Amino acid sequence: MEDTLRSNAPFSVREVLEPHVERLHRIARRILGCEDLAWDAVQEAAFTLFQQETLPPDPPGWLVKTVVHRSIHARRCRRRQAKREARVGAERACCHDPDPACNLQGEELRARLDAAIQKLADEYREVFILRELEGLDYAAIAREVCVPIGTVRSRLSRARSILRDALEPDADELF
Numbered sequence: 001m002e003d004t005l006r007s008n009a010p011f012s013v014r015e016v017l018e019p020h021v022e023r024l025h026r027i028a029r030r031i032l033g034c035e036d037l038a039w040d041a042v043q044e045a046a047f048t049l050f051q052q053e054t055l056p057p058d059p060p061g062w063l064v065k066t067v068v069h070r071s072i073h074a075r076r077c078r079r080r081q082a083k084r085e086a087r088v089g090a091e092r093a094c095c096h097d098p099d100p101a102c103n104l105q106g107e108e109l110r111a112r113l114d115a116a117i118q119k120l121a122d123e124y125r126e127v128f129i130l131r132e133l134e135g136l137d138y139a140a141i142a143r144e145v146c147v148p149i150g151t152v153r154s155r156l157s158r159a160r161s162i163l164r165d166a167l168e169p170d171a172d173e174l175f
Contacts, residue, residue: 013046013049013050016049016055016059016063017046017049017063020059020060020063020064021042023064024041024042024045024063024064024067025038025039025042027064027067027068027071028041028042028067028068028070028071031068031071031072031075032071032074032075032078037071037074037078038071040070040074041067041070041071041074042067044066044070045063045066045067045070048066049062049063049066109167112166112167113163113167116162116163116166116167117129117163119166120159120162120163123145123155124155124156124158124159124162125159126145127141127145127152127155127156127159128155128156128159128160128163130144130145131152131156138152138153
């Protein structure tokens, strides 16, 4: 690096960095868990040192601190990127199913479920819809239908059992 770039610094980056490269790489590798990313963190620290106009008061300490900060930043960026990619992948899987047979099978299953829900007794259908489709908690359902929470739970359990029996071959996909 120093051979191709000219620094205005009154010190040699190579002389300051060379004795510490392996140690810096080990530190970065422990933080990042990746050989290549560790070398990137060391290189970024070296470039930052190259840009300094004066030598830091404690060059080895400064280098370690810089490598640690670069490594932590790289690890955070990797985690954020992985979360973003997982979220986008999940959204694409939900929004776009390229297999028409899967779409048709899903539509048929939804139609069977809707028909089975309609066949439930009113008290079972009401708590099932409030819980599973409206997303209310047990206390809110109890207030809505004016029954104790225990009754809500037993009705919901019974509704699920009836639906499971009605949709037996596909029950694993639904419940």
